[in-house]
Amino acid sequence: MKITKALSVVAAAAALSLGLTPGASLAQDYPSKPITFLVPYAAGGNGDIVARIVAEGLQKRLGKPVVIDNRPGAGGNIGAAQGTRAAPDGYTIMLATNTHAINQNLFPDAGYDLLTDFASVSLLTRTSTVLLVPSASKAASAKEFIDEAKAKPGALNFGSGGNGTSGHAFMALFMLKTDTDLTHIPYAGEAASYTDLIAGRVQAVFGAVASSSEMVKAGQLRALAIAAPERSAVLPDVPTLAETGVEGVDAYMWQGIVVPKGVPEDIVAKLNTAVTESLKDEALRAKLTQQGLVASPSTPQEFHSMIETDLGRWGEVIKAAGIKIN
Amino acid sequence: MTDIWANLMNGFAVAAEPINLFYCFVGVTLGTLIGVLPGVGPLVTIAVLLPLTFGLPPEAAIIMLAGIYYGAAYGGSTTAILVNIPGETSSVMTCLDGHQMARQGRAGPALSIAAISSFIAGCFGTLLIAGFAPPLTELALKFGPPEYFSMILMALVLTSVLSQGSLWKSVAMAFTGILIGLVGTDITSGVRRFTFGVPDLADGIDFVVVAIGLFAIADIVHNLGDAENKDTMVSKIGRMMPSRRDLKDSFWAMVRGTGIGSLLGILPGAGQSIASFTSYAVEQKVNKNRAEFGKGAVAGVAAPEAANNAAAQTAFIPTLTLGLPSSPTMALVLGALMIQGIAPGPRVIVDHPQLFWGLIASMWIGNLMLVILNLPMVGIWVRLLQVPYKWLYPAILMFSCIGVYSVNNSGLGVALAALFGVVGYVFIKLKCEPAPLILGFVLGPMIEDNFRRSMLLSRGDATVFITEPISAMFIAITFLAIAAMALPSLRKTKEQAVQE
Numbered sequence: 001m002k003i004t005k006a007l008s009v010v011a012a013a014a015a016l017s018l019g020l021t022p023g024a025s026l027a028q029d030y031p032s033k034p035i036t037f038l039v040p041y042a043a044g045g046n047g048d049i050v051a052r053i054v055a056e057g058l059q060k061r062l063g064k065p066v067v068i069d070n071r072p073g074a075g076g077n078i079g080a081a082q083g084t085r086a087a088p089d090g091y092t093i094m095l096a097t098n099t100h101a102i103n104q105n106l107f108p109d110a111g112y113d114l115l116t117d118f119a120s121v122s123l124l125t126r127t128s129t130v131l132l133v134p135s136a137s138k139a140a141s142a143k144e145f146i147d148e149a150k151a152k153p154g155a156l157n158f159g160s161g162g163n164g165t166s167g168h169a170f171m172a173l174f175m176l177k178t179d180t181d182l183t184h185i186p187y188a189g190e191a192a193s194y195t196d197l198i199a200g201r202v203q204a205v206f207g208a209v210a211s212s213s214e215m216v217k218a219g220q221l222r223a224l225a226i227a228a229p230e231r232s233a234v235l236p237d238v239p240t241l242a243e244t245g246v247e248g249v250d251a252y253m254w255q256g257i258v259v260p261k262g263v264p265e266d267i268v269a270k271l272n273t274a275v276t277e278s279l280k281d282e283a284l285r286a287k288l289t290q291q292g293l294v295a296s297p298s299t300p301q302e303f304h305s306m307i308e309t310d311l312g313r314w315g316e317v318i319k320a321a322g323i324k325i326n
Numbered sequence: 327m328t329d330i331w332a333n334l335m336n337g338f339a340v341a342a343e344p345i346n347l348f349y350c351f352v353g354v355t356l357g358t359l360i361g362v363l364p365g366v367g368p369l370v371t372i373a374v375l376l377p378l379t380f381g382l383p384p385e386a387a388i389i390m391l392a393g394i395y396y397g398a399a400y401g402g403s404t405t406a407i408l409v410n411i412p413g414e415t416s417s418v419m420t421c422l423d424g425h426q427m428a429r430q431g432r433a434g435p436a437l438s439i440a441a442i443s444s445f446i447a448g449c450f451g452t453l454l455i456a457g458f459a460p461p462l463t464e465l466a467l468k469f470g471p472p473e474y475f476s477m478i479l480m481a482l483v484l485t486s487v488l489s490q491g492s493l494w495k496s497v498a499m500a501f502t503g504i505l506i507g508l509v510g511t512d513i514t515s516g517v518r519r520f521t522f523g524v525p526d527l528a529d530g531i532d533f534v535v536v537a538i539g540l541f542a543i544a545d546i547v548h549n550l551g552d553a554e555n556k557d558t559m560v561s562k563i564g565r566m567m568p569s570r571r572d573l574k575d576s577f578w579a580m581v582r583g584t585g586i587g588s589l590l591g592i593l594p595g596a597g598q599s600i601a602s603f604t605s606y607a608v609e610q611k612v613n614k615n616r617a618e619f620g621k622g623a624v625a626g627v628a629a630p631e632a633a634n635n636a637a638a639q640t641a642f643i644p645t646l647t648l649g650l651p652s653s654p655t656m657a658l659v660l661g662a663l664m665i666q667g668i669a670p671g672p673r674v675i676v677d678h679p680q681l682f683w684g685l686i687a688s689m690w691i692g693n694l695m696l697v698i699l700n701l702p703m704v705g706i707w708v709r710l711l712q713v714p715y716k717w718l719y720p721a722i723l724m725f726s727c728i729g730v731y732s733v734n735n736s737g738l739g740v741a742l743a744a745l746f747g748v749v750g751y752v753f754i755k756l757k758c759e760p761a762p763l764i765l766g767f768v769l770g771p772m773i774e775d776n777f778r779r780s781m782l783l784s785r786g787d788a789t790v791f792i793t794e795p796i797s798a799m800f801i802a803i804t805f806l807a808i809a810a811m812a813l814p815s816l817r818k819t820k821e822q823a824v825q826e
Contacts, residue, residue, distance in 0.1 A: 042373075042654065042657075043372075043373035043376060043658060043661070048661070049661055049664060049665060052376075052377065052665065053665070056380075068377075069735075070373065070735070071734075071735060072529075072734065073525070073526065073528060073529050073734060073736075074511070074525050074528035074529060075528075077525060077528070078525050078526060078528070081525060106516075109523070111525060157782075157783060162511075162513050162516070163512075163513065163514060163515055163516030164516045183782065183785075184782075185779060185782050185783060186513050186514050186779075187513070187779070188513050188775065191594075191650045191651055191657070192594070192650075194648070194650055195466070195467065195594060195644075195648070195650060196470055196471070198467060198648070199467045199468070199470060201470045201471070201783060202783075213669070213671075214649050214669045214670065214671025214672065214673060215648070215649060215671055215672060217671075217673060218671060218672035218673050220648075220672055286667075287665070287667065290664075290667050290669065291664055291669075324516075
């Protein structure tokens with residue numbers, strides 16, 4: 001009993017010294033120790049690669065090591081829930097992505113709220129998603145594909161990385177906007193769905209340009225349309241959905257940095273500057289572009305309102321499409 | 327054919343560059359060491375070392391990572407044989423006979439046979455990648471959900487009667503394993519099953535947690551309670567190298583294991599573990615010394631080791647030709663390539679021939695290094711068994727805990743492993759073998775997943791499993807196996823054989 005009490009006193013003292021000292025004095029010598037970059041995905045995954053590339057740039061500009069801490073699990077929920085418990089001192093920054101915006105709408109018990117538990121620092125990157133069909137598919141364009149889907153409702157299959165993942169949500173949005181009906185075949189991860197897409201067992205997948213562009217270039221898959229306002233630099237010949245006459249399907253994936261709510265504003269500003277400068281670095285941009293990622297630094301306010309829009313949009317799609325976790 | 331030789335020669339030129347040789351050596355040595363530590367697998371190692379590869383040229387980086395990957399497979403079998411801890415699913419089968427051999431003072435031959443089978447299988451797998459990567463990719467694409475379902479069903483039925491013990495006990499254990507495998511998010515519906523609201527359980531219980539609990543911790547508790555084994559784990563250590571008879575007994579097992587492993591390895595997701603399960607099961611049915619299986623048969627080590635190493639090599643085929651990772655570890659290797667600015671995918675062979683063929687050549691060199699590195703080490707490892715048990719077991723426990731923790735950086739795993747340790751001790755007391763449980767745990771969720779996906783694709787038509795030719799073939803083998811088991815006359819001979 002005594003020990004627990006003593007421990008809690010120490011913990012409280014530590015919390016005081018970390019979180020509640022006046023922000024100004026903290027920001028001046030910030031950062032004075034290594035920064036933990038919480039990545040709620042497994043090492044080597046898409047989000048992880050973005051984080052590692054950006055961490056390199058941040059390290060250079062902040063003068064202290066930026067250490068990646070992978071806390072994978074539950075589609076990013078476990079890491080994000082952990083992020084809410086980190087001390088708001090600027091020494092824990094977290095990677096937030098579009099899957100968080102989807103999950104938060106999907107799981108009533110996700111354990112975090114992007115808007116109220118975190119303060120936005122900056123958007124890092126965007127990845128366009130692309131409507132993919134097998135190379136043997138009869139559909140040569142998005143329009144032909146939509147016509148085919150309309151001719152036989154429910155007959156075509158689409159693959160995804162699992163129920164409630166972004167691939168599922170993106171296709172749900174597409175079906176809502178095009179008034180089509182495809183049957184959902186969930187796989188254990190996006191990569192697993194590509195094998196069956198190449199073989200033609202599923203007829204479509206909404207995938208990240210980053211993970212599919214090589215298969216498209218090698219002729220194993222056909223890219224029908226990019227689901228973003230502008231074409232992708234990696235697949236410049238593929239038109240956007242808007243160009244083919246389908247409006248309202250802007251299903252890009254995004255990655256950004258947030259910090260626990262309560263981090264002093266000048267530290268947020270310092271971090272934002274470091275991110276923005278890092279993303280101006282040509283070598284770093286090139287690394288991102290190669291992965292089909294578009295460097296898109298923003299102000300904290302811009303990022304905040306983007307999250308807000310995304311949360312609202314996925315909330316509507318999930319409700320309208322009846323995507324449920326049970 | 328001449329093309330392949332020219333390409334391979336180019337590859338060897340790349341792999342033999344001093345810097346690449348050096349990183350190959352670093353990779354396989356690190357891999358072996360990591361593989362030996364219980365619970366610490368290649369996934370964690372590669373994740374930790376990934377940033378180190380950023381500064382290397384792409385060839386050196388991928389050669390080192392690949393070295394860690396197959397070096398760990400080597401090291402894993404050492405732990406399986408010496409202390410009965412399978413570090414990954416593919417070494418569960420090695421535990422069965424390998425550890426029995428160690429207990430009989432034959433750890434040396436067991437380790438040597440494991441190294442030799444791994445080397446031969448690894449070389450053969452490498453040749454397959456060099457010569458037949460594209461057609462084998464085509465074959466892999468022929469496997470859809472119905473084919474996976476039937477194949478895994480076959481593997482489960484073939485292996486369901488593992489070595490000693492009663493049939494009913496092993497069936498009960500397999501079902502227990504399936505139940506444990508169900509924990510976590512259901513892919514098809516997204517529902518969380520048996521997670522009790524704990525978010526850390528949303529992705530299920532990791533293999534390492536179950537294996538460390540059931541094998542490592544339960545074994546330690548059992549040994550400490552056993553009056554005979556208090557001083558050292560093994561009382562005598564015999565010869566180090568296998569005898570001529572050992573080599574003869576394991577030759578065909580090696581050949582069959584290599585064949586099974588090479589074929590199953592090309593299937594993304596399922597290959598490596600199913601390869602070792604199936605090859606062991608096949609040996610159990612066809613090997614001339616099958617009566618010895620489970621009691622320290624050398625063929626029972628050779629077959630699964632050959633299978634899992636052949637599969638570890640051919641697993642590079644889908645990874646390199648499709649750009650699709652066949653396991654989480656492969657996903658990391660691909661991630662490393664992407665950071666190097668090389669987009670993994672079907673065009674890697676054409677766009678980066680130096681990298682592709684250099685990697686293949688380095689795999690062969692790496693396998694050779696592993697044999698040279700490991701055969702002399704056998705003596706050192708075996709002497710580890712002479713360490714007083716009171717020193718050995720705290721070390722095993724500590725490393726096990728580190729390994730379990732590193733899986734998800736979560737303390738819950740360690741607590742669960744302790745729980746499985748208690749469960750495992752009860753199983754030992756009840757004379758229930760843990761191997762069928764592990765089988766059910768690994769294969770159960772795969773079967774369910776592929777069954778439901780097949781049903782979704784066929785719109786609920788169950789005949790899809792017999793109308794698809796490849797799937798029908800697996801189903802036919804499954805039924806033949808069941809019939810053979812059920813036939814009373816055959817059954818009797820088997821029982822007699824087991825009792826001998």
